[in-house]
Amino acid sequence: MNLKAMYWRIVGVSLGVFGCVLIIVTVNRTLRAEDNTHRVTEAYQGFQDGKCKSCHPAIWREWENSMHAKAWVDEIYQAAAKQVPDRETKCDQCHAPQPILITGVGKMPKLRDKQREAGVSCLVCHLDAHGAMNGPAASAETYFHANVTNPIYTEPTTLCGTCHGQQSVPEHDQVSSFLNSKFAEGDTRCATCHMPVVTRLQSTTSHESIKGRKHTWRGSRSVAQLKRAATLQLGYVDGKADVKLRSKTGHILPGGTLRTIVLEVTRLAPDGTERQKQQISISAKNENRLLPNENRTYAFDMASATTGDTIKARLIYQLTPDTPEPKWILMAEKMLMIP
Ligand code: HEC
Numbered sequence: 150m151n152l153k154a155m156y157w158r159i160v161g162v163s164l165g166v167f168g169c170v171l172i173i174v175t176v177n178r179t180l181r182a183e184d185n186t187h188r189v190t191e192a193y194q195g196f197q198d199g200k201c202k203s204c205h206p207a208i209w210r211e212w213e214n215s216m217h218a219k220a221w222v223d224e225i226y227q228a229a230a231k232q233v234p235d236r237e238t239k240c241d242q243c244h245a246p247q248p249i250l251i252t253g254v255g256k257m258p259k260l261r262d263k264q265r266e267a268g269v270s271c272l273v274c275h276l277d278a279h280g281a282m283n284g285p286a287a288s289a290e291t292y293f294h295a296n297v298t299n300p301i302y303t304e305p306t307t308l309c310g311t312c313h314g315q316q317s318v319p320e321h322d323q324v325s326s327f328l329n330s331k332f333a334e335g336d337t338r339c340a341t342c343h344m345p346v347v348t349r350l351q352s353t354t355s356h357e358s359i360k361g362r363k364h365t366w367r368g369s370r371s372v373a374q375l376k377r378a379a380t381l382q383l384g385y386v387d388g389k390a391d392v393k394l395r396s397k398t399g400h401i402l403p404g405g406t407l408r409t410i411v412l413e414v415t416r417l418a419p420d421g422t423e424r425q426k427q428q429i430s431i432s433a434k435n436e437n438r439l440l441p442n443e444n445r446t447y448a449f450d451m452a453s454a455t456t457g458d459t460i461k462a463r464l465i466y467q468l469t470p471d472t473p474e475p476k477w478i479l480m481a482e483k484m485l486m487i488p
Pocket residue numbers: 223225226229230233236239240241242243244311312313315318320321322404405406407
């Protein structure tokens with residue numbers, strides 16, 4: 150065999166080997182991609198068929214009653230979104246999102262084309278592109294899904310910030326005020342106040358109770374949460390009622406742009422008749438929301454007060470501008486009698 154022939158033979162064999170490897174790699178990739186797609190589809194089907202619910206009943210019950218489960222069916226949301234002509238690109242993507250581990254943690258979520266009524270479902274926060282469930286370290290395995298330990302679940306704001314901290318959607322941003330506050334310097338994270346720690350079996354097929362967190366996400370619809378949001382102090386000096394507010398909330402207060410906190414100060418005669426009433430509204434609309442840890446003092450003129458009058462200060466929470474008065478929630482109340 151001459152050199153030229155040998156050369157061409159080597160080239161031919163190499164190309165052949167290379168081609169085979171290429172085919173094997175491609176086929177393998179395609180199979181794996183199909184496998185992943187299949188697992189993702191199975192997770193959606195399992196969610197629909199009640200599989201997550203049957204193995205994680207406690208977590209399911211908590212989630213089901215949370216606003217995350219109602220993020221799509223929520224009437225307040227639907228009424229607001231109806232007013233927006235391009236809601237599919239401007240609103241819906243966070244209220245019925247695709248799994249954020251698939252679209253990218255921190256990136257703007259994408260609108261889901263199925264199971265929209267499930268809002269921010271289990272899959273939105275936990276399912277990855279391989280069909281596995283991501284979370285903090287697990288204590289048991291299951292045939293139904295693979296478990297992947299992922300640090301984002303124990304980081305302060307990474308996961309939540311994907312929807313609660315998009316720069317382009319300041320109306321729904323609780324993260325930046327948190328990050329600019331003293332809360333961010335310690336061990337506090339969003340979950341500290343919104344997902345209380347609980348030790349329990351994390352599934353019906355687990356053998357060992359481990360520390361996890363409740364999936365309740367109590368917010369402004371929880372009276373207990375609202376009572377923790379701020380403190381109120383009332384004083385009376387030189388014909389003025391001094392009201393001191395201190396925010397205890399981990400972010401701007403009220404946290405949402407639809408909400409209003411009303412500070413109401415009244416003066417009552419000894420027989421209970423109302424002699425004076427003043428109100429201050431704290432809201433995004435008035436651009437006077439409280440920052441985390443902020444102390445703020447308001448002085449109310451009470452020059453005509455006389456001995457025996459009672460001054461009453463109340464902090465009241467209004468969910469939306471349309472919330473009727475009987476449904477306003479009392480956050481704090483203080484009274485004093487003029488000596
Ligand atoms: C970046 C994700 C994101 C986008 C985009 C988004 N939202 Fe939201 N939305 C949220 C989050 C997170 C909350 C809960 C926190 C809050 O109220 O700020 C929320 C809450 C709401 C609420 C309050 C619901 C209630 O029951 O009180 C309304 C109303 C609302 N969104 C309407 C809209 C409308 C209308 C649009 C489009 C113009 C929109 N949202 C776009 C994430 C988003």
